Amino acid sequence: MQQVITRVRSRGREDGAALLLADDAVAPVRLAGIGSDRAARRFLERLTALGAVRELTGRPTFRLYGL
Numbered sequence: 001m002q003q004v005i006t007r008v009r010s011r012g013r014e015d016g017a018a019l020l021l022a023d024d025a026v027a028p029v030r031l032a033g034i035g036s037d038r039a040a041r042r043f044l045e046r047l048t049a050l051g052a053v054r055e056l057t058g059r060p061t062f063r064l065y066g067l
Contacts (some may be wrong), residue, residue: 010049019033020053025066044063
């Protein structure tokens, strides 16, 4: 996870990674500390594209992400 986090350029990426490691599933709203809701969604989408996180719900409107 640490290797992937270094590849993502985002404000508050360490805090976001800590929240992901602490919980089983995380909604983008929980990562509001890294910026706006849109920034949190983009952060999680980048981690999904890199293979570090999976999208768990399969729904386009409400998504949960986990390891």
